[in-house]
Amino acid sequence: MGTYYRVTMVLDPALQKDVDHTDTQLQTEIDKKLELVNDQMSTYRPDSELSRFNKAQASLTVSPETAYVVQASLTLFEQSQGAFDVTVGPLVNLWGFGPDKKPTKVPSTEVIQSRQKFVGSQYLSIRGNTLYKTIPELYVDLSSIAKGYGVDVVAEYLQEIGINNYLVDIGGELRAKGKKPGNKQWTLAIERPSAGQNVQRLIQVGDNSIATSGDYRNYYEYDGIRYSHTIDPKTGKPINHKLVSVTVIHESSMMADALATAITVLGPEDGFVFAEKNNLAVFLIVKQGDEFVEHVSAEFKPYLIEEK
Incomplete structure (x- = not known):
């Protein structure tokens, strides 16, 4: 990993x-x-189940575990109206955030559009433990x-x-x-998305999982423009909104991980609406000028440790 x-x-x-x-x-x-x-x-492993499916022309039978994760991905693709898409890999690679190297220049609109032809979870399906794709070039990450x-x-x-x-x-x-020992709860920190390891908030998640997605660590700059590692499947380009950090609490770490990515792609307004519609425990940090503004869903508030 x-x-x-x-x-x-x-x-x-x-x-x-x-x-x-x-x-x-x-x-x-x-x-x-x-x-x-x-x-x-x-x-990254050429003989993994996923790599073998990516090389296959149309289908591959995989383990129940891989089928389970792919099915969860397809469900969230539908729920997020395409914001979460595990077939976005060719675009991630094009922008230099996958196994390929950092690009020497920003991809042209024509190149982006040519890659987008091979992106879309609507071309991916699953029956039993067999994965199917309707275009041979489809690449699942x-x-x-x-x-x-x-x-x-x-x-x-x-x-x-x-x-x-x-x-x-x-x-x-x-x-x-x-x-923890002494009958104390596990206390975790949400990082402030700025230089240094600063703490934005302390939380206690109980018997749950927590995942944070943000563009403040994985990015590069080219000609003075900052490019996030999170790619919007609809535009084929890195996200460029002001949502810099998404933290999700969920009983499943798999879902917390995926939901944090989906909301990051959706952006501050649509992402928060999506969270509230689905009763998700979500903490957003949005950059406004030089300030960082918090947006906290009702489901997330009980986990916050109030500052004394």
Whole structure:
């Protein structure tokens, strides 16, 4: 996944003595599970299920896990009216944010339009565990949802082996359950989207997941113009609105991850309307001049720690 993972857990005295719950044994099992996710859904591994589907002309039967993540992607594509689209990879690569290198010049309108012909989840479907595409060039990239899915895989494994107090973190996608030692809640921070590691707000998410999407880390500048890594499938270009950070709390890390991306593409107004319509716990940071303005959905407010 091109990033780190960190698992913090609290073991009761009985589990601390169990040979199956040593740090070494737990890390071995977690590594195996994350390796499997990569073997299924990585675009960087040429023999992964997803890479083999991308090379296929029309269809490929995949694991139930890959089918599950693709189905969730298609559902959100419909719900977001195309804002969340896992086939946007050719455009991401064109703008220099995928496996390809940074472009030496801004793509022309003609080049963008030629790539857009091969983008659109309406060309992707699933029946059982078989993925189908109606155009051979269709390229699926699950990087905006699979990392969150990986968090869920690790969290659910911990619960299976009796660990019910944990914090799983894969590249900033987090899922928490239970309490820290001393019966204290896990306290997390929303980063302020400016220079330095400043805290915008502190939150306690309970037994939930949290994901943040923003353009303040992954971007480049060309001829004095800043280009975000988030591509709007409808325009074929990087987003250029003033929504700089989206934080979503959801019981599923996979959905928190994907929803944060969808709302980022939708922008500050449409994104907030989408969040409220779907009763989502969402925290937006919008740049207005030199200031950062917060927009908080009603569902998100209970998780905020009020400053004293």
